[in-house]
Amino acid sequence: MTGLRYVYAVCRPFGTPLQAQLTGVGGDPPRLLPHHDLVAVVSHVPEADFAEEPLRAHLEDLDWLTAVARAHQGVIDALTTVTTPLPLRLGTVFRDDSGVRTMIEAREESFRRTLDRLEGRVEWGVKVYVESGPEERAPAPPAPRPASGRDYLRQRRTASRAQDDLWRRAENFATRLHETLSECAEDSRIHAPQNPALSGASGRNVLNAAYLVPRTQSEEFVERVDRTKDGEPGIRVELTGPWAAYSFAGEETSGEEER
Amino acid sequence: MTVVERREIALVDLLDRLLAGGVVITGDITLRIADVDLVRIDLNALISSVNAQVPSPFEEVSR
Numbered sequence: 001m002t003g004l005r006y007v008y009a010v011c012r013p014f015g016t017p018l019q020a021q022l023t024g025v026g027g028d029p030p031r032l033l034p035h036h037d038l039v040a041v042v043s044h045v046p047e048a049d050f051a052e053e054p055l056r057a058h059l060e061d062l063d064w065l066t067a068v069a070r071a072h073q074g075v076i077d078a079l080t081t082v083t084t085p086l087p088l089r090l091g092t093v094f095r096d097d098s099g100v101r102t103m104i105e106a107r108e109e110s111f112r113r114t115l116d117r118l119e120g121r122v123e124w125g126v127k128v129y130v131e132s133g134p135e136e137r138a139p140a141p142p143a144p145r146p147a148s149g150r151d152y153l154r155q156r157r158t159a160s161r162a163q164d165d166l167w168r169r170a171e172n173f174a175t176r177l178h179e180t181l182s183e184c185a186e187d188s189r190i191h192a193p194q195n196p197a198l199s200g201a202s203g204r205n206v207l208n209a210a211y212l213v214p215r216t217q218s219e220e221f222v223e224r225v226d227r228t229k230d231g232e233p234g235i236r237v238e239l240t241g242p243w244a245a246y247s248f249a250g251e252e253t254s255g256e257e258e259r
Numbered sequence: 260m261t262v263v264e265r266r267e268i269a270l271v272d273l274l275d276r277l278l279a280g281g282v283v284i285t286g287d288i289t290l291r292i293a294d295v296d297l298v299r300i301d302l303n304a305l306i307s308s309v310n311a312q313v314p315s316p317f318e319e320v321s322r
Contacts, residue, residue: 088281088282247280
């Protein structure tokens with residue numbers, strides 16, 4: 001049995017071969033499936049895991065999802081070193097090669113347009129966190145023992161005022177940072193803030209943005225982010241990337257993409 | 260910066276992109292497993308399953 005086809009990305013044909021030892025989802029090496037002037041990058045995956053029902057069940061298994069996500073990303077990363085891939089959503093599976101070809105045929109105009117728009121661009125992720133307020137930190141600062149109820153309330157009020165102030169500063173900081181970074185990016189997307197339980201990151205995520213930046217301007221972009229990193233106590237900036245342009249893979253033409 | 264120099268990517272950053280980004284193919288010829296709603300639902304299930312294991316840092320809200 002030959003299995004189903006897991007599709008990672010669609011690209012323009014590229015001359016450089018992929019690393020020989022590269023393995024994809026399920027340990028299967030990614031293969032190139034050319035059609036017209038486009039190439040789909042696919043792996044053969046077992047029906048027992050990737051047909052609709054088992055896949056649906058697997059997606060709720062964090063270990064399984066992690067392995068597939070890492071393998072998917074490994075292939076996209078490898079593609080990024082030789083071309084500008086248009087990544088597909090994780091878990092895009094077809095019955096056979098001819099299903100993949102039919103899909104390309106149905107969407108080739110849109111693929112070409114998007115590939116042109118993304119050519120030579122990468123995505124950078126920027127997140128802003130507000131560190132936990134002083135009252136949430138342990139051990140508590142050596143505040144003088146409240147001598148009375150009134151003292152106690154005054155201390156509480158000061159602490160909560162400091163926290164409000166931090167939030168206000170963080171909001172202003174994130175707004176300014178987003179404006180500054182948007183100036184040297186071609187496009188941007190704001191993602192939902194990350195759940196701290198899932199990310200394990202300390203502090204609360206107040207900005208989770210993606211920026212589309214030409215490779216040639218990436219250095220300048222990274223420097224811009226670096227320059228903002230110090231100077232704002234209680235606020236942390238994190239940069240990830242360069243990524244393939246995952247957040248910008250949708251078509252711009254449909255009105256709802258603009259929102 | 261090359262791929263090799265990079266430290267391992269946090270899973271949550273990866274999922275932000277792989278489950279919320281990328282081209283969504285919804286043609287009849289696919290197995291139709293890649294539509295946005297499904298992914299949202301699964302991500303929620305995932306977050307709640309993680310939450311069940313890791314106590315929330317904001318528990319104190321419910322005094």
